[in-house]
Amino acid sequence: MAPMKGEGAYSKGAWTAEEDRKLAEFIEVHGAKKWKTVAIKSGLNRCGKSCRLRWLNYLRPNIKRGNISHEEEDLILRLHKLLGNRWSLIAGRLPGRTDNEIKNYWNSHLSKKINQQGKAMATPAAQESPPQAADCAAEEERHGGGATGSRDPENISFESGEFLNFSGDGTYGLEWVNKFLELDDEDVDQWLAE
DNA sequence: AACATTTGCAACCGCGTGCTG
């Protein structure tokens, strides 16, 4: 498909407080759907895409911003190990967090952390990782370059289907999260190997 | 104090997918 290239007519860049207010007020009345309509009828000189992004990442109620806790960080690391760069899935398991925030946090904090750990672990003894974990690492490498490969559903086809059922809109899986957090890395690897 | 560099985050872009007529 060919998205309207004529979107150059819309304003770009940082949102102003006034724009935020208009968008929030409109969505409060009409709901967050039909973003093109929202963009037009709210009186904002923005494209629908931009409105959607602003709402989801900033204006939406119950958004948590900043101060990612150690628990959340740990969960992100574990989920990323499982899922790769599937930020929306990861975000779906972190109530109040957005895919964009998690993606940014990963790129600016965690990826460096991983790199440093990777260098520290680059001793021969540290290289005997379970096959599945190795696959995940390779998967991460691939995700670093290309965009589309990560969407292959077969790449996340684990036996533990129930545990990893991300298909629904979900209840934010707090039980799932808690259960997951109780596992340490070895448990996770063992569980994956089953 | 001034400038250069790095970091972190908000926003944009292109593409894939699902829905609807």
Next chain:
DNA sequence: ACAGCACGCGGTTGCAAATGT
């Protein structure tokens, strides 16, 4: 079955703030 549209996702970029020299 097909085309067009709208939405959602992940990668990337741009810029302000923070830090270093």
